[in-house]
Amino acid sequence: MFIFESxxxxxxxxxxxxGRASRQEFWCFFAFVIIANALAGFVGAxxxxxxxxxxxxxxxxxxxxxxxxxxxxxxxxxxxxxxxxPCVMLFLSGxxxxxxxxxxxxxxxxxxGITLLAFANLVTLxxxxxxxxxxxxxxxxxxxSFAR
Numbered sequence: 286m287f288i289f290e291s292x293x294x295x296x297x298x299x300x301x302x303x304g305r306a307s308r309q310e311f312w313c314f315f316a317f318v319i320i321a322n323a324l325a326g327f328v329g330a331x332x333x334x335x336x337x338x339x340x341x342x343x344x345x346x347x348x349x350x351x352x353x354x355x356x357x358x359x360x361x362x363x364x365x366x367x368x369x370x371p372c373v374m375l376f377l378s379g380x381x382x383x384x385x386x387x388x389x390x391x392x393x394x395x396x397x398g399i400t401l402l403a404f405a406n407l408v409t410l411x412x413x414x415x416x417x418x419x420x421x422x423x424x425x426x427x428x429x430s431f432a433r
Contacts, residue, residue, distance in 0.1 A: 292317035298356075300348050302365065306356035307426040311411060314353050318346050359422035360415030367410065371403040 291313035295306075321342055329338035355365035378400050381393045417425050 305360040
C-alpha cells in the first residue's frame with residue numbers, strides 16, 4: 286500500500302519540474318509505473334486491447350515520470366538536461382538497429398552499448414543519495430521528515 290500512497294503524492298505533482306524528489310519518491314513511483322503498465326497489459330489482453338490500453342497508460346504516466354526524474358536529478362545536484370542524451374540515444378537505437386548488413390549491425394551494437402552506458406550512468410545518479418542541505422534547486426525533500 287505504501288507504493289500507491291507515495292505514487293499518489295507524486296501524481297499530485299503531475300507536471301512539477303521544480304524542486305527535488307527523494308530516492309524513495311522516485312523508486313516508489315517507478316514501481317507504481319511498472320505495476321500500472323503490467324496491469325494495463327493484462328486487462329488489455331483480456332479485453333482484446335493489447336496495444337491500446339497499455340499505450341494509453343504509458344502516455345498518461347509519461348509526464349509525471351519525466352517530472353519525478355528531473356526532480357530526482359535536482360536532488361543530487363544535477364540538471365534535468367542529464368535525461369536528454371540517454372533518451373535521444375534510446376530513440377535513435379531503434380532506427381540504428383533497422384539497418385541491414387554486417388557493418389551497420391556492428392555499428393548498431395556499438396551504439397547500443399554506448400546507450401546502455403548512458404542509462405547506467407543515469408541509474409547511478411537515481412540511486413545516489415541526495416544532499417541533505419539546500420542546493421540551487423531547493424530544500425532537501427527529506428530535511429524535515431521527523432515532522433510527519
